[in-house]
Every structure is written in structure tokens, then in C-alpha cells.
Amino acid sequence: MHIMRVMKRYSQLALMLCFLCLEIVCLCKSDGSICRELERKALVDFKQGLKDPNGFLSSWIGLDCCSWSGVRCHNHTGHIVRIDLQYSFMLIGEIQPLLVLNHLRYLDLSGNFFEDDRIPAYLGSLVSLQYLNLSHANLSGRVPHQLGNLSRLRYLDLSSNSLYVNSLHVIGSHWLTNLSSLQYLNLDFVNHSKATNVLKVLSTLPLISEIHLHDCELHIPLSLGAHINFTNLQFLDLSSNSGINSTVPLWLFQLSGLEYLDLSDNNFQDLIPHAIGKLTSLRVLTLEYNEVPSIRLPPTLGELCNLSILTLSGNNYIPSDLNGLGEIFSGCIKNSLEELYWSGAKLTGQLPIWLAKLKSLKTLDLSFNSLYGSFIQFRLPSMQELSLGGNQLNGTILKYLGQLFPKLVKLDLSYNNLAGILTEAHFDNLTNLESLDMNSNAFELILRPKWVPPLELKYLDMSDSKLGPKFPSWLQKLKKVSYIKMSNARIMDALPVWFWNFSSNIENVDLSHNEIRGKLPAGSAKLTNLEILDLSHNNLEGQLPQFSSNLVDLDQAHGLFSTSTFSNTSIIVPSLFQLYIYSNKIMGSIPKTLCTLSYLAVLDLSHNMIEGVVPDCWNLSLYSWLGVMDLSHNNLFGIIPASISSTNLYFLDLSNNAFFGELPASFKNCTSLYVLDLGYNNICGSIPTWLAENSKYDLEMLELRNNMLTGSIPPQLVNLIYLHVIDVSNNHLSGAIPHSFGNFSAMKTGMGVPSISVGGYRSNIEINLKGRDVQLEWLSEILICIDLSNNMLSGEIPEELGQLSLLQSLNLSKNQLSGQLSEKIGQLRWLEVLDLSVNNLSGVIPPTMTNLTSLNHLNLSYNNFYGEIPYGGQLQVLPDPSIYNGNQGLCGYPLDKKCEITAPAQPPSLPNNEDDDNNLETIWFYLSMSLGFIFGFWVISGALILKKRWSMPTI
Numbered sequence: 001m002h003i004m005r006v007m008k009r010y011s012q013l014a015l016m017l018c019f020l021c022l023e024i025v026c027l028c029k030s031d032g033s034i035c036r037e038l039e040r041k042a043l044v045d046f047k048q049g050l051k052d053p054n055g056f057l058s059s060w061i062g063l064d065c066c067s068w069s070g071v072r073c074h075n076h077t078g079h080i081v082r083i084d085l086q087y088s089f090m091l092i093g094e095i096q097p098l099l100v101l102n103h104l105r106y107l108d109l110s111g112n113f114f115e116d117d118r119i120p121a122y123l124g125s126l127v128s129l130q131y132l133n134l135s136h137a138n139l140s141g142r143v144p145h146q147l148g149n150l151s152r153l154r155y156l157d158l159s160s161n162s163l164y165v166n167s168l169h170v171i172g173s174h175w176l177t178n179l180s181s182l183q184y185l186n187l188d189f190v191n192h193s194k195a196t197n198v199l200k201v202l203s204t205l206p207l208i209s210e211i212h213l214h215d216c217e218l219h220i221p222l223s224l225g226a227h228i229n230f231t232n233l234q235f236l237d238l239s240s241n242s243g244i245n246s247t248v249p250l251w252l253f254q255l256s257g258l259e260y261l262d263l264s265d266n267n268f269q270d271l272i273p274h275a276i277g278k279l280t281s282l283r284v285l286t287l288e289y290n291e292v293p294s295i296r297l298p299p300t301l302g303e304l305c306n307l308s309i310l311t312l313s314g315n316n317y318i319p320s321d322l323n324g325l326g327e328i329f330s331g332c333i334k335n336s337l338e339e340l341y342w343s344g345a346k347l348t349g350q351l352p353i354w355l356a357k358l359k360s361l362k363t364l365d366l367s368f369n370s371l372y373g374s375f376i377q378f379r380l381p382s383m384q385e386l387s388l389g390g391n392q393l394n395g396t397i398l399k400y401l402g403q404l405f406p407k408l409v410k411l412d413l414s415y416n417n418l419a420g421i422l423t424e425a426h427f428d429n430l431t432n433l434e435s436l437d438m439n440s441n442a443f444e445l446i447l448r449p450k451w452v453p454p455l456e457l458k459y460l461d462m463s464d465s466k467l468g469p470k471f472p473s474w475l476q477k478l479k480k481v482s483y484i485k486m487s488n489a490r491i492m493d494a495l496p497v498w499f500w501n502f503s504s505n506i507e508n509v510d511l512s513h514n515e516i517r518g519k520l521p522a523g524s525a526k527l528t529n530l531e532i533l534d535l536s537h538n539n540l541e542g543q544l545p546q547f548s549s550n551l552v553d554l555d556q557a558h559g560l561f562s563t564s565t566f567s568n569t570s571i572i573v574p575s576l577f578q579l580y581i582y583s584n585k586i587m588g589s590i591p592k593t594l595c596t597l598s599y600l601a602v603l604d605l606s607h608n609m610i611e612g613v614v615p616d617c618w619n620l621s622l623y624s625w626l627g628v629m630d631l632s633h634n635n636l637f638g639i640i641p642a643s644i645s646s647t648n649l650y651f652l653d654l655s656n657n658a659f660f661g662e663l664p665a666s667f668k669n670c671t672s673l674y675v676l677d678l679g680y681n682n683i684c685g686s687i688p689t690w691l692a693e694n695s696k697y698d699l700e701m702l703e704l705r706n707n708m709l710t711g712s713i714p715p716q717l718v719n720l721i722y723l724h725v726i727d728v729s730n731n732h733l734s735g736a737i738p739h740s741f742g743n744f745s746a747m748k749t750g751m752g753v754p755s756i757s758v759g760g761y762r763s764n765i766e767i768n769l770k771g772r773d774v775q776l777e778w779l780s781e782i783l784i785c786i787d788l789s790n791n792m793l794s795g796e797i798p799e800e801l802g803q804l805s806l807l808q809s810l811n812l813s814k815n816q817l818s819g820q821l822s823e824k825i826g827q828l829r830w831l832e833v834l835d836l837s838v839n840n841l842s843g844v845i846p847p848t849m850t851n852l853t854s855l856n857h858l859n860l861s862y863n864n865f866y867g868e869i870p871y872g873g874q875l876q877v878l879p880d881p882s883i884y885n886g887n888q889g890l891c892g893y894p895l896d897k898k899c900e901i902t903a904p905a906q907p908p909s910l911p912n913n914e915d916d917d918n919n920l921e922t923i924w925f926y927l928s929m930s931l932g933f934i935f936g937f938w939v940i941s942g943a944l945i946l947k948k949r950w951s952m953p954t955i
């Protein structure tokens, strides 16, 4: 899935590059007009402000700027009219205003990276601009109102900038009023929470025909006033602007010219009013994922005679029985509808006969509903993609599918209760079939070895059908197949030799859970595109062959490598993009050749038995792709190589190895890191201050647990404004806890703290619980914590910690902290875990502790607290007296010792110094006994490891 996503993106990039090349070729051939000197100088200045790693601007030399790549001049006047630098991967720094280019009509800087992430206001002075594209360009901050001066602008695209932090936003809507030539506007992901009336202003722009406002925190007004003048509007995307309980505004249904309407993912209540029938031009209507209790489809929907694509997935409908909707689909929609998406909508009933009326229907997706009864028994002559997976269809399927669906390309029957014997006749004449998914049914297939399967098949999943006992030799004929799943198919045979060679298109093979036996055939494999190979749960022996390929994802091959060493798995091909071979039994050391993979974006070798020193040959230039490096849980040792340092690396996990020495100073260059996990090594020296010198660092999680760090904790860490996990426990740190620790922005505001998804990838939070990896989903909610336990920290606990209002876990146990506990501790409303045990804290327990309403785990044992334990609030439901053990002067609930009502709290006599050692032993004994507590504190503060699957961050 992720690979798919990354590859998809990769190919998009490739496509854009191609497009770019074509563009350049055209431009080079363009006319011979000589540019004007003033304008040429402006371009030269502009170039000075750029970093151009790919040499895109290498042609920007000489006098004739009209022949420079991406630049075009007017044939007659010689003025520069067009600059197109789309996706040239440049870093655009400070731009000298291009003011002299006042004939510029077309400016495309999309897909580059603005270093100063504001939109330059001077763009508003380029009054001739007709086309401005600044999408995908790392822009944030306020959209300058000066853009409103561009009265000739026809096309404006500011979409998909800074999706995560400090997003690009609009204040007010007035700036739009003068864009009177605007036809196309794309503000997807531009925050509009501080702009009202945007739609109202847009409705006055006479020429506007296409508006994209996806995920803008837009307020969608119920009224646009008396006159609605969206005369030319054809395309409107208002998806993902969910207000609470919003109502579909009726003015939408006066837009009679509308051809495309997307209202998905808003919390609209009564989603489809009768008035929908007025939108007679509609061709595409998308209404998925509105969290509405129930929706009724109005009969007028059937009167949309041009509607060809209708998406209703992910909502609940009344009546939920599909058969009740026959009347709607008898309207003229029956002639126009080509694609109907209606999955996950709690639909029930049998597959309705009215489907047969939809003569143009090419795509039907009714997956993940509760449809029952038999499979379609009527002819659907146009049907190409039929998805019925995840229902309760039962019985058999008719023979001659090729006659029922002569144009079928994709058939998904997975996860139903279909059964019966399928023979060759079922698949006759499916000459276009590319994808067949019959996973999780109870079919039995009776097919001759000589059978000729549908030859276009690319995706074939026959898992859980009875295919065996022979290995299906007809597979050899599927030369185009890239995905084969035949898990649990009762194959009891040897893996044939041809299997390694029969198609170079194969990407993904799953033959797990069969009884395939014997030695893996020897020889080399020509599966040059293989990404995933799962042969687990069979009776195979021996080694994988030499793959001459991009074997990029072997995480499914657990256990297969019992005898493999790293170097003979032959995964090293220059174009390798992602390498996942975690959780195998890879031995040997990391080969130097890995350093040479210039496209490598993800390297995950974690949880293997790789040993030795990591080669210090990484050539991670500014433009390397490597974002994720996970070498954790191996047997690596030595000094961390200085060459692992790149501005693009965002996840680095070297934990659970035996690295020693200090942190290399070159890590200063890792300005994009947001997870740094070096826990469980032997790293020494102090926590470097440079880690925090530059407040632009994105670091969110700093894990240095269980090392040999010394010195004090640098107060500068507070400059890491996104930091929300600090774990430096179990080191030899000394000195005081910095007062600055009360100022961690992310712990005060939650800014940048992920809920579940972080920066474009979904993370599984894993926790290392006494050597076992346990996945605890709820843990994703405990992500703001400080663990400084088991060091030699002294001094008082800074009262400023009380300002970290979102802190969820604070562990300062096993240090030498002294002084009193500030009553400001009571401000930590979200604190779930507080462990201050085994310190020298004294004084009374502040009564404000009863305000800690989220507290689940508290340990104040082995300090010198005295006086009455505050009663009430959450403290009342922590009845375990041992959490106060070893504080001689405490009294009150839950201790047995009652407080004397009037006597003021007295400090207890100090313990006899001579007994200290003894005391300590008792303490340790006690601690190892109190497993209940330790469990609690491990769960929270044990090594948090964010990991597993990655995709690249969006540019």
C-alpha cells in the first residue's frame, strides 16, 4: 500500500519531469527574439537567490534570456512573458523583486521549495499576470492581500502548501474582490478559518468557473444574499470543510451550470434535498463520508439526465434495502450513469434487479455493505469494474461470466460466503479481465494444468479457495501478472523450478499457508520487479535464490533467511528506493554498497542479527532521498558514523545496539529530524547543546534512554518547539533540571503533536515492554512526556514545569532532587503518570494535587514528605498506600496512620545517615517487588518507537 503510494508519487514526479523536458525542448526551439537587458538582469538576480541542485538553470547564461529554459519572450516586443519553473526542485531563497518584469503573464514556481516560506507580497505588482501557480511549494503564513491587485489573473493556484504546521492562511476575503478576470481558483488546504464571506465574494466574480476549496476550514454559509451570480461556475469542490451539524446550503442548488460538485466529508445533515433535481448539468456528484445518521435519496436524483459519476460511499441510507430504490434509478439517470460508488453504506437486501436497467454502467462498487443472497444473474453489457467484496453473498456463481459481463476488467468477490465448484467455463471469454479477487470465499477450482486463463490478468487472488493439491501450472501462462495471492489454497506440492522465472512483471507473491514442500529450487531468479514474497507457513527448506532485482520489501519473509547473511541476499540494485527487511534473521554486516544507492529513501533493517560496524560511507548530500533509517535491534557497534547526516533525514533509529562514543557533531546538519532514537546503546559524553541551537529543528521525539551520558541537561533543549517526548532516563546526568523546561511549546500548546498520523505516514506506536513488542493503540494518546528518571539530577524541581499544561507523563524518579514540591503541579490537568519516587523531596504534598483529574499512576515513595496527604479528587481513587511508602511523616488516607486534627504538620526527624546504605537496599528490594507500579510506568515511559511503514513527506 505504502509502496504503491510512494511509487505512485515517484511516477508522478517522473511524469512531471518528462513534461518538463518536453517543455524545455519546445522552448529551445522557440523564436529568436533577444531579451531586454533590464529583464535579463532581473532574471540573473533571481537566479542568485536560488539553489539549483539539479542544474535546471544551467542554460541561464549568456545574453539571450529568451532562450533560457523555462523563459519565453514576446515574439515582437521581446519582453519576458512567461516563466515556468514547475517542479525543478529548486530552493528559492530571498527573491529580488521581479518588478521590472511587468509584462510577465505566466509564472509557475510550483513544486519548488521556498526557503522563506512566505508568499512574496511583491507578486501583487506584476500586474500583467494572468497565470500564477505557487502550489506544492512549502509556503505558509498569510496570503498577501496584494495578490488582489492582479486584476488580469485568470488562473490562481496556491494549493497544497505546508499541510502540517502553521498552514498557509487567508485573512479576510476582501482581497478576492478585484480578481475580476479569475476563472480558476485552487486554494485546497489553505486555511480559511479567519475569512468569512469567501464564497460570497467569489460569487461576484463574473468569469469564475472552477473553484477548489478542499480542506480549508471554510465556513460554508447558508445564504449568499439575494443575488447569486455564479453564472459560469462549472466545478465546485467544498469537501472536507466539516463544521459541526452543518446544513447543506440551498443556494448550491441554484447553480444550474454546475457540472462537478463535491460535498464529501462535511458533517452535512440532510444531505440530498429535493432541489438536487435542479442541477441538470451535473455530471459528477460526490457526497461520500458525511457523518449523518441517515439519508434519504430524493426521487429527483433520478432526473439528473447527465449524471455519469455518483459517489455515495460511507454514509447511511434510508431505505437501506437497495430494492426500494428502483424508482429513482428508473429515471433518466439510468441512461447516463457510468460509475456508481456506494461502499460502506450499510446497504442491505439482495442485489437489485434494477441494476440491469443501467445500460451504461461501467463501474459498480457496492463493497463492504450487508448485501446477501446470490450473485448477479443478469447481463450488464457495459460493466467493466464490479466490486462486491465484503458482503454476505452466498450460493454459487453462474457459469459463463464472460457472457454476463462481456467487458469485465475487474471482478472483486472477496470476503463473501460464495461457494461451489468453478471450472474453466466460468472464465471463458473474459478476454479483458485484469483483476480477479476471490479471496475468502469457499470455492473449489477444478482447472486442467493446460487451461488457458484470462491472459490479461495482472492481479489474481484465490486465497482460501481449494486450488491444490497440484501447484497450478497454468500460472506460467500469465505473463502479465504482477500480483499473485494463493494463500491457504491447499497446495501440497513442490515449488516448480519455473516459478523463479516465469514472469518479470511479478511484484507481489503470497503462497503462505499451504503445504508447499521441499527445497527451494536453486538458480537465479528473473523476478526482476519482485517486492513482496511471502512463502511462510509451508514446509520449505534452503535459501532464496539470487535475485537480480529490486527486492525491496521482504518484511513478509519472516524466518526464511535462517541461514542468510546480508551480503548474499543480492538486494543491491542501484535504483533501489525502499529497503525493508526488518524482522528477519539477517546476519553478517552492512555492506558498503548500501551507501551507493542514491535513490534510497527508506532503509529499515531493524530487528535482525546484523553485526559489526556501520560503514562510514554515506554520501547524504543535501539532495539525497534518504528520510528514514532504522537499524535498531541489531548487534551493531562502534562509533555512530559521522556520514549519517543529512538535512532530509527525518527518522533515525539506532536504538538497541551497542554503539559507543559521542554523538557525531555532523548530526548538526540533520535539521529535519523529528524522531531521534539512540536508546539502549553505550553512548557517552554530554547531551550536545547544538541539538537545540537552531530552533528550526523539527525534533519531536528525543530518545536517549539507557546510555552513558554525563554532564547536565542543556537548557537550550527548550528551543525545540515541537519536542513532546524527552526520554533521557537511565544515564549518568547530573546538575539541576533547567528552569527553561517549563517552556516547551509543544507541551503547552500541543502544536505539532501527532494524534495518529504524522506528516503523511501513519505510524504505529510500538512499545518495548520488557523485551516484547506490544502494540498498544491507546498509547498514541500518551505522547507528551518527560522522563529524566534514574540519573543523578539534584536541586529542586522547577516550579515552571507546572506550565506544561498538556504534559501526560512526568517521571523524575531515582534522582537526588530535593526541596519542596510546588503547588503549581496542580496545573497539570492532563497528567496521567507522575513518578517522583526515590528522591530527597520534602515538605507537604501540595493540596493542589487533588486537581490532577487524569492521574492514573502516582508514586511519591521514598522521599521526605510529611503532613496530611491531600484528600479528594483523583487522589481518592489511588488507594494503594505503597505509593507513599518511605515518607515517615505522612498521614491520612490511604495510609493507616491518622492525622492529628489540630497539630500542624511537622517535619519528621531526619533519617540517620549511617542507615542510608541499608535504606537504599530496602528501597531497591521494595521497588523490584512493586511490579504493579513498574508495569504502569513502563507502559507509559518505556521506549516509544514510532515506526514501520513510511512514505516520503510531501514536497
Ligand SMILES: *[C@@H]1O[C@H](CO)[C@@H](O)[C@H](O)[C@H]1NC(C)=O
Pocket (backbone or CB within 6 Å): 030, 031, 075
Ligand atoms: C510567437 O511564436 C510562436 C512560435 O514561433 C508562435 O506559436 C506564436 O503564435 C507567435 N506569437 C505571436 C504573437 O506572433
Ligand SMILES: *[C@@H]1O[C@H](CO)[C@@H](O)[C@H](O)[C@H]1NC(C)=O
Pocket (backbone or CB within 6 Å): 204, 206, 227, 229, 231
Ligand atoms: C452577474 O454577472 C453578469 C456578468 O456575467 C453581470 O452582467 C450581472 O450584472 C451580474 N449580476 C449581479 C447581480 O451581480
Ligand SMILES: *[C@@H]1O[C@H](CO)[C@@H](O)[C@H](O)[C@H]1NC(C)=O
Pocket (backbone or CB within 6 Å): 244, 245
Ligand atoms: C446535531 O443535531 C442533532 C439533531 O439535529 C442534535 O441532536 C445534536 O445535539 C446536534 N449536535 C451538536 C453538536 O450540535
Ligand SMILES: *[C@@H]1O[C@H](CO)[C@@H](O)[C@H](O)[C@H]1NC(C)=O
Pocket (backbone or CB within 6 Å): 372, 373, 394, 395, 396
Ligand atoms: C443464503 O443465505 C440465506 C440467509 O441469508 C439463506 O436463507 C439461504 O438458504 C442461503 N443460500 C444458500 C444457497 O446457501
